[in-house]
Amino acid sequence: MTQNVLDRYQRTMTNMFGTPSRALVKGEGVYVWDADGNRYTDFLAGIAVNALGHAHPALVEALTQQATTLGHISNLFTSLPQVALAERLTELAGTADGACFFANSGTEANEAAFKLARRYGHSTGGKRHKIIALENAFHGRTMGALALTWKQQYREPFEPLPGGVTFVAAGDFAALDAEVDDTVAAVIIEPVQGEAGVRNFPDGYLQQVRQACDEYGALLIFDEIQSGIGRTGTWFAFQNPAITGSDEPIVPDAMTLAKGLGGGMPIGALLTFGREVSELFTAGQHGTTFGGNPLATATALAVLDTIEHDGLLENVSAVGDYLATSLRALPGIKMVRAYGLWQGIELDTEALAQQGQSLPEGGLAPKVVSKALEYGYIINATGELTLRLAPPLIITKDQVEPLLRDLPNIIADAVADAN
Structure with missing residues (x-):
């Protein structure tokens, strides 16, 4: 068969x-x-x-119950599961003034993050036009996310890709520090590089990157699409001392999530930290038809509840x-x-x-x-x-x-x- x-x-x-x-x-x-x-x-x-x-059983129950009440509503309306999930994620991430945008996948979440970096660059009068990504990084296969992805066999068939992205050696802070200046809008990093073979960075590296972004006013974006939602033993990798090398979380300015968040249902998220970053997007500058629909968000809530309760x-x-x-x-x-x-x-x-x-x-x-x-x-x-x-x-x-x-x-x- x-x-x-x-x-x-x-x-x-x-x-x-x-x-x-x-x-x-x-x-x-x-x-x-x-x-x-x-x-x-x-x-x-x-x-x-x-x-x-x-x-x-928890996912089956949540999905079944939601499907019998409200399935799809578009982004012209909101739903109780959508708001509750945004509240829960900002709470787990430890940001009282954060905000969520829900998409359908990890690559879509990174597309939103790419546009967030562009919005930040424009908010400075266009002075910040550069985005730094790491060698061996994987951020997705749609055009914007692909521009942030290192592997040449993924990139070359679809070039030219969106520009303004500079790659530096993974884990080499001196190489990154040489590129970070006041023209950089954002640095995007997987706290552990999944597609590269589940590879971490030297102790102190993420803290150094955080400090460099603070010094030059660049956004730090963590791609936690694989590492988030409990995969490493903490809710997010940026909270895990074994990954960050720090007893305190290395808090980004934005974070992308997907994969484990839905437990099998298609969902992605861009989570922003701080009111200034959260307000970069204005109405109509980005969107999605299916993102954050009641089915996906209700199921994601069941995932978070089960991880905690069990x-x-x-x-x-x-x-x-x-x-x-x-x-x-x-x-x-x-x-x-x-x-x-x-x-x-x-x-x-x-x-x-x-x-x-x-x-x-x-x-x-x-x-x-x-x-x-x-x-x-x-x-x-x-x-x-x-x-x-x-x-x-x-x-x-x-x-x-x-x-x-x-x-x-x-x-x-x-x-x-x-x-």
């Missing part, structure tokens, strides 16, 4: 994603099933989206620490970068080379991902040698044990196929 679905996919869908590896038909908790009845433990959660796993931040920290510690002890693994339930695993190719083993063409990590599916696990590769794990925040120690048991064999099988 799976092959039938994939054949139909090939006939009717564009080739933007290549050929899917499976056709999934059902999910429950941390598990999904394909059209042939095979079960998989989901260690990717729809790329850090399904914060509460699949078919969580103690999932504590679960993220406990299970994340256990998973990382256990992974580091396995053969075939060189390094694990772990921030809660968001982990980048570097495979140990040096050990393989010493054993006279050849590496698969196209990189070992993608082959490990394919082999993991055969074993019943969904994981992800962000490079030739890097695996990424981002399971649902509800996952337990017992549910990660099978992967810890099987991963050495998965790696070995992937290598054996190339030899």
Whole structure:
């Protein structure tokens, strides 16, 4: 049955994603099933989206109840879930005078952030025309967000992109400091670079960037699309001392959210801090038809409520620490970068080379991902040698044990196929 679905996919869908590896038909908790009845433990959660796993009762109830009352209203009106979600997010972020704009995705949230930076630049009489982004950054694939994204294979087919963006080496404060002056409107940073392999920065780096933005009057924008909503063990990465290197939060001027916020429903958000920044947009300067609709915002509220009431931040920290510690002890693994339930695993190719083993063409990590599916696990590769794990925040120690048991064999099988 799976092959039938994939054949139909090939006939009717564009080739933007290549050929899917499976056709999934059902999910429950941390598990999904394909059209042939095979079960998989989901260690990717729809790329850090399904914060509460699949078919969580709280999400099903919130979505069902909202759908029976009010689904879509456009941006000509507001709804109780929309206002309540804005209040909740500003409270969790610790900003009494912040404000929210709701979109439908992460890239749309970053489009809004790009326009916010432009508005800020115009508010200075056009003096501030430059935006600084980091090498290895990923902020989305629409044209504005793509202009902030580093990877050339994403950018080149669609150039010329919106201008005024300068890239500097990630984590190199001297390189960034050399570019920051009074012509800079904003600096945009992922507190941890997800698509680059779940990579943090040197201790003190984010604090230095914050100070440089303050000194020169530039906005600091954090892209927390992957790192936000409890993924690292705090509500937002800017509040996590293990990421910021500071006991106090490194508070941005604006922050973008998506992915885990909706728990599977499409929603993105631009959250601004401080009245001056929050008032940069005026009526009609940006908009969305579907953004912030009652269905998405009601579901997002259920996600936040469940994370809080079920103690999932504590679960993220406990299970994340256990998973990382256990992974580091396995053969075939060189390094694990772990921030809660968001982990980048570097495979140990040096050990393989010493054993006279050849590496698969196209990189070992993608082959490990394919082999993991055969074993019943969904994981992800962000490079030739890097695996990424981002399971649902509800996952337990017992549910990660099978992967810890099987991963050495998965790696070995992937290598054996190339030899």
